[in-house]
Amino acid sequence: xxxxxxxxxQPEGTRLRRRPESTVLYQTVAEHWxxxxxxxxxxxxxxxxxxxxxxxxxxCGRLEHGAQSPSRQGHAR
Numbered sequence: 001x002x003x004x005x006x007x008x009x010q011p012e013g014t015r016l017r018r019r020p021e022s023t024v025l026y027q028t029v030a031e032h033w034x035x036x037x038x039x040x041x042x043x044x045x046x047x048x049x050x051x052x053x054x055x056x057x058x059x060c061g062r063l064e065h066g067a068q069s070p071s072r073q074g075h076a077r
């Protein structure tokens with residue numbers, strides 16, 4: 001059976017909402033980020049762009065943070 005048989009039908013021009021919180025990567029980063037950041041601060045901290053990217057990653061696609069498409073947030077991903 002081809003992949004098309006498993007496709008979800010949706011109206012043209014609409015998007016399915018991303019659910020980053022359901023991925024193993026997201027869950028791992030969300031669980032360990034606060035402790036990692038604290039430990040990094042004890043050793044001089046991380047570059048601001050690294051902190052910004054991780055925090056944006058943790059907000060991206062989450063409805064409670066006003067989910068927008070990545071292109072509207074300035075992400076090129």
